[in-house]
Amino acid sequence: MRVHRIAAIPGDGIGPEVVEAALTALDHLSRQTNAFRLEVDRFDWGSKRYQREGALMPADGVDTLRAYDAILFGAVGAPDVPDHLTLWGLRLAICQGLDQYANLRPTRILPGLSSPLSKVGPEDLDWLIVRENSEGEYAGQGGRSHRGQPHEVATETAIFTRAGVERIMRVAFSQARARPRKRLTVVTKSNAQRYGLVLWDEIAAEIATEFPDVTWDRMLVDAMTVRMTLDPRSLDTIVATNLHADILSDLAAALAGSIGIAPTANLNPERVAPSMFEPIHGSAFDITGKGVANPIGTFWSAAMMLAHLGESDAEARLMRAIEVVTADPTSRPRDLGGTSSTREVTEWLCRALDCDA
Ligand code: ATP
Numbered sequence: 001m002r003v004h005r006i007a008a009i010p011g012d013g014i015g016p017e018v019v020e021a022a023l024t025a026l027d028h029l030s031r032q033t034n035a036f037r038l039e040v041d042r043f044d045w046g047s048k049r050y051q052r053e054g055a056l057m058p059a060d061g062v063d064t065l066r067a068y069d070a071i072l073f074g075a076v077g078a079p080d081v082p083d084h085l086t087l088w089g090l091r092l093a094i095c096q097g098l099d100q101y102a103n104l105r106p107t108r109i110l111p112g113l114s115s116p117l118s119k120v121g122p123e124d125l126d127w128l129i130v131r132e133n134s135e136g137e138y139a140g141q142g143g144r145s146h147r148g149q150p151h152e153v154a155t156e157t158a159i160f161t162r163a164g165v166e167r168i169m170r171v172a173f174s175q176a177r178a179r180p181r182k183r184l185t186v187v188t189k190s191n192a193q194r195y196g197l198v199l200w201d202e203i204a205a206e207i208a209t210e211f212p213d214v215t216w217d218r219m220l221v222d223a224m225t226v227r228m229t230l231d232p233r234s235l236d237t238i239v240a241t242n243l244h245a246d247i248l249s250d251l252a253a254a255l256a257g258s259i260g261i262a263p264t265a266n267l268n269p270e271r272v273a274p275s276m277f278e279p280i281h282g283s284a285f286d287i288t289g290k291g292v293a294n295p296i297g298t299f300w301s302a303a304m305m306l307a308h309l310g311e312s313d314a315e316a317r318l319m320r321a322i323e324v325v326t327a328d329p330t331s332r333p334r335d336l337g338g339t340s341s342t343r344e345v346t347e348w349l350c351r352a353l354d355c356d357a
């Protein structure tokens with residue numbers, strides 16, 4: 001039997017609720033298929049640890065994670081800790097430390113769900129957003145001077161390297177090639193940002209020559225929000241910078257029905273370090289502890305994790321079970337118009353897995 005070592009980092013807010021739900025589902029799946037087993041270690045890293053010990057994770061935390069085959073992450077962020085501390089102290093530290101430079105965000109309208117845009121149906125919206133995850137606007141470069149004075153200045157420098165842009169562009173073109181429509185849209189703002197994003201445009205054209213079977217085009221990010229809203233069907237795979245893709249993928253998730261269902265893979269495509277899988281939603285303290293968090297985004301992320309681990313049969317089973325759950329109003333969680341609690345959604349999912357066995 002294949003054994004995969006998983007590091008689970010439930011984190012803050014609803015993170016532990018949705019991660020436990022996903023681990024229950026994965027455990028059910030592995031018993032059922034008998035083809036693989038997950039060895040899970042849980043790490044209590046996050047804002048509570050920060051308040052206790054002054055750091056979200058231990059100094060050698062990133063290195064500890066290198067021993068695992070994959071990481072399942074919940075959410076990080078708490079009302080009483082500044083957001084930039086929690087983000088940089090845990091999530092970004094892991095993504096950058098393990099060079100998970102490709103962030104993949106599939107978005108589609110699952111059975112039974114609908115877009116808030118009445119004209120948009122499941123056949124219109126099936127996207128894969130590829131986000132540059134290691135540099136760009138979130139490179140953490142900049143500084144502040146003359147703090148608190150009227151002439152205070154803060155700089156936030158975006159870094160785009162040829163190597164960084166080439167590698168994300170290759171991932172994007174390869175992902176586009178692997179999908180039926182073989183279509184890629186490269187998003188920039190190269191009319192206003194005349195250095196880094198002109199480099200993006202140039203490198204896109206260069207890498208495109210390696211993928212003659214992929215049809216590609218370019219969009220400015222502002223026009224892209226309009227196209228996603230008014231002409232979603234014309235899009236398939238989308239690649240954008242760290243900041244732009246962060247914003248576009250929230251829009252995408254909302255257009256597909258709810259941020260509660262949207263998954264993310266932070267990939268180290270060369271597999272020299274583990275990749276990390278997480279729902280795109282945050283810690284959502286307004287519903288924490290009420291047992292109503294939608295675990296489907298974490299189920300879907302767990303399915304992406306299975307695919308990455310080579311368990312494609314289990315991935316397909318889990319995706320089919322997710323679709324059974326969303327298709328039936330009685331099994332849906334509250335944010336999708338149903339009444340099921342996190343635990344009930346998980347039970348429905350396990351039942352759907354049993355029926356598929
Ligand atoms: P962050 O600061 O990390 O973005 P957040 O606490 O602002 O986190 P979001 O993920 O941005 O939370 O979500 C915004 C709101 O959407 C939440 O406050 C919550 O009401 C709702 N929401 C998010 N995720 C879920 C979920 N899994 N199930 C149900 N509702 C959710």
Ligand code: MG
Pocket residue numbers: 282
């Ligand atoms: Mg938020």
